[in-house]
Amino acid sequence: xxxEQTVAERTITLEVFRYRPEQESEPTFQTYEIPYREDWxxxxxxxxxxxxxxxxxxxxxxxxxGVCGSCGxxxxxxxxxxxxxxxxxxxxxxxxxxxxxxxxxxxxxxIVLDDFMAKLVHVRPWIIRRQEEPLEAxxxxxxxxxxxxxxxxxxxxxxxxxxxxxxIYGLEPEFVGPAAIALAQRxxxxxxxxxxxxxxxxxxTHEGIWACTLVGECTTVCPAEVxxxxxxxxxxxxxxxxxxxxxxxxxxxx
Amino acid sequence: xxxxxxxxxxxxxxxxxxxxAVLAPVLILLTGIAAPAGWFPQxxxxxxxxxxxxxxxxxxVLFGVIVLSFFHWAHRFRYTLAEGLxxxxxxxxxxxxxxxxxxxxxxxxxxxILKL
Amino acid sequence: MRAYSRPTExxxxxxxxxxxxxxxxxxxxxxxxxxxxxxxxxxxxxxAGPEAYAAYLRFLGSPGMLLFHLAAxxxxxxxxxxxxxxxxxxxxxxxxxxxVPGATVVAxxxxxxxxxxLVVAWIVLRS
Ligand code: SF4
Ligand code: FES
Numbered sequence: 001x002x003x004e005q006t007v008a009e010r011t012i013t014l015e016v017f018r019y020r021p022e023q024e025s026e027p028t029f030q031t032y033e034i035p036y037r038e039d040w041x042x043x044x045x046x047x048x049x050x051x052x053x054x055x056x057x058x059x060x061x062x063x064x065x066g067v068c069g070s071c072g073x074x075x076x077x078x079x080x081x082x083x084x085x086x087x088x089x090x091x092x093x094x095x096x097x098x099x100x101x102x103x104x105x106x107x108x109x110x111i112v113l114d115d116f117m118a119k120l121v122h123v124r125p126w127i128i129r130r131q132e133e134p135l136e137a138x139x140x141x142x143x144x145x146x147x148x149x150x151x152x153x154x155x156x157x158x159x160x161x162x163x164x165x166x167x168i169y170g171l172e173p174e175f176v177g178p179a180a181i182a183l184a185q186r187x188x189x190x191x192x193x194x195x196x197x198x199x200x201x202x203x204x205t206h207e208g209i210w211a212c213t214l215v216g217e218c219t220t221v222c223p224a225e226v227x228x229x230x231x232x233x234x235x236x237x238x239x240x241x242x243x244x245x246x247x248x249x250x251x252x253x254x
Numbered sequence: 255x256x257x258x259x260x261x262x263x264x265x266x267x268x269x270x271x272x273x274x275a276v277l278a279p280v281l282i283l284l285t286g287i288a289a290p291a292g293w294f295p296q297x298x299x300x301x302x303x304x305x306x307x308x309x310x311x312x313x314x315v316l317f318g319v320i321v322l323s324f325f326h327w328a329h330r331f332r333y334t335l336a337e338g339l340x341x342x343x344x345x346x347x348x349x350x351x352x353x354x355x356x357x358x359x360x361x362x363x364x365x366x367i368l369k370l
Numbered sequence: 371m372r373a374y375s376r377p378t379e380x381x382x383x384x385x386x387x388x389x390x391x392x393x394x395x396x397x398x399x400x401x402x403x404x405x406x407x408x409x410x411x412x413x414x415x416x417x418a419g420p421e422a423y424a425a426y427l428r429f430l431g432s433p434g435m436l437l438f439h440l441a442a443x444x445x446x447x448x449x450x451x452x453x454x455x456x457x458x459x460x461x462x463x464x465x466x467x468x469x470v471p472g473a474t475v476v477a478x479x480x481x482x483x484x485x486x487x488l489v490v491a492w493i494v495l496r497s
Contacts (some may be wrong), residue, residue: 018376021372021373021374024400025372026374026375074473077386100380101376102376102378104373104375104376105373105374105375105376106373112373113318125453144468145468148467148468148469166469167378167382167383168336168337170377170378171337171342171378171380172342198410204260204261205257205259206257209337210257210260210264211332213330213333213337213392214456215388215389215392216392216456216459216461217388217389219459220388227459230460230462231457233456233459233460234460234461234462235460236460237268237460237461238260239261240261240264240265241269242261243261243262243265244261244265268460271449271453272453272457273445274399274449274450274453275449275450275453275454275483276400276450276482276483276486276487277486277490278402278405278442278450278451279443279446279487280375280490280491281405281409281485281490282439282443282446283407283443283491284392284438284443284490284491284495285408285409285412285430286405286408286430286435286442286443287436287439287440287443287484289427289430290427290428290430290431290435290439291431291436292431292435294423294495297494297496298427300416300420300423300424301454302418303423306493306494307413307416309389316409316413319406320406320409320410323399323402323403323406324403324406326399326402326403327399327400327402329399330396330397330399330466331396331397331399331400333396334396334397338380338383338396339380340394351392355435358374359406359407360404361408361441362410363410366410366413366417367413367419369376370413370416370417
C-alpha cells in the first residue's frame with residue numbers, strides 16, 4: 001500500500017514552449033508538474049496536460065504508434081516522435097518540449113509545414129515514363145532485387161524530424177532537404193521510372209544536393225530508417241558521375 | 255560558374271578525402287614524427303630518401319595525395335566558412351578564394367615535384 | 371495569425387555536441403592540408419641538397435613542429451575514421467543482388483587502410 005502511494009505521487013516537470021499569436025509576440029516557456037508514469041511517452045504527458053491541466057495547449061498527433069508522423073517535437077533539443085519517446089528515459093530530470101526546429105511556429109507546439117509540403121511535390125515524386133505503356137501491355141513488373149534498391153527510401157512517414165535536425169535547412173530555407181531528396185531518390189532508383197534526368201535537373205543544384213555537407217543528423221534522427229543522408233550522398237555521386245560522363249564522352253548524350 | 259561545376263569540385267573533394275583518409279596518417283607519422291625525431295636514421299638518410307622520391311610512382315603518389323588534399327580542404331573549408339559563420343552572402347567570393355588557393359597549391363606542387 | 375520564426379544563429383554549431391563534432395570533422399582538412407604544405411617544403415629542401423635537408427629535419431624536430439604534427443596526426447586519424455564510417459552512405463555495393471551491409475564496407479575500408487599504411491611504411495623504412 002505505502003509503496004504504491006509513493007509511486008503514485010512521483011511527478012515529472014515539463015517545460016513546454018508556448019506561443020499564442022493573438023496574445024503574445026514572443027514565445028514563453030510554461031512549466032507543468034504532472035504525475036510520472038513509467039509507461040508514459042511524452043505525448044501521454046502532453047495529453048494529460050491538455051485533458052486535466054490546460055486545455056489551451058496546441059500540438060499535433062494522431063496514430064500514437066509511430067506511423068502517422070504528426071507528433072514530432074524537440075525533446076530536450078532533439079527532434080523526436082513524442083509518441084515513441086518515453087518519460088522514463090529522462091526522469092527525474094525535467095523535459096523541455098519545443099516545436100520542431102527550423103520551421104515557423106503556428107501556435108505552441110504546432111509548426112507551419114507548407115514549405116515541407118511544397119518541397120515534396122517539387123521533386124516530382126511519381127513514376128515518370130517517356131511513354132506510358134498501353135493498358136493491354138499489363139503491369140510494370142519488378143523483381144525483389146529491384147524493389148530492394150529503393151525500398152528503404154520509400155518508408156518515410158513525413159515526420160520532418162530530419163528537417164528539424166538539419167542545420168543547413170535552418171541556415172538556407174531554400175534547401176530541398178533530406179526527406180524530399182530521399183523521396184526523389186526513391187523514384188530515381190525505381191526500375192519502372194524514367195524521370196531520373198528530369199529530377200536530377202532539380203536535385204543537382206545548390207538548393208538541391210549541393211547545399212548538403214553531410215552533417216548526417218537527418219539519418220540519426222529518422223524514426224523510419226530512411227537514411228536520407230545516404231540518399232543525398234548517392235545522388236551526389238550519381239550527379240558527379242553523370243557530369244564526368246558528359247565531359248569525357250560528350251557524344252554519348254542520348 | 256561554380257554552381258554549374260559543383261559536381262567537378264565535389265569529385266575532387268571526394269578523391270582528396272579518400273586519398274587523405276588512407277595516406278595522411280602514415281605520412282604524418284613518417285615525415286612529421288619519425289624522421290625529425292631521429293627514429294630509423296638509415297631510412298631517413300638523405301641518399302635513401304632521394305632514391306625513394308626519384309621513382310616516378312613515388313612522385314605520382316605524392317603529387318596526387320598533396321594536390322587532392324588541397325582540394326579536399328578547399329571544399330570543406332568553404333562550406334564551413336559559409337555555414338559555420340553563416341556567411342551566406344559571401345558564398346561566391348569564399349568559394350573562389352578557396353579554390354584559387356588550392357589551384358595555386360597544385361601549381362607549386364607540380365613545380366617542386368618536377369624539380370626533384 | 372503571425373507565425374513565429376526562429377532563425378539559426380551563426381553559433382549554431384556551438385549549441386549542440388554533434389554539430390560541434392561535425393565542424394571539427396570539417397576542420398581536420400585544415401591541419402591535413404597544412405601538413406601537405408610542410409611535406410612539399412620537405413621535398414623542396416630535399417632537392418636543394420643534403421645540408422638543406424638536414425637543416426629542415428632539425429626544424430621539424432623543434433617542439434612546436436612536433437606538436438603541430440601530433441595535432442595533424444590526431445586530425446588525420448579523426449578524418450580517416452569519420453570518412454570510412456560515412457563512405458558506405460554514398461556507395462552501396464551489391465553482391466548477387468543483395469546490398470552489402472554498411473559494417474562490412476567499413477571493415478573493408480579499415481583493412482585497406484591498414485594494408486596501404488603498412489606497405490608505405492615498409493617501402494620507406496626498409497633500408
Ligand atoms: S526521412 Fe525520416 S526523419 Fe525525414 S521525414 Fe521521412 S521519416 Fe521523418
Ligand atoms: S502520433 Fe503518429 S507518429 Fe506519433
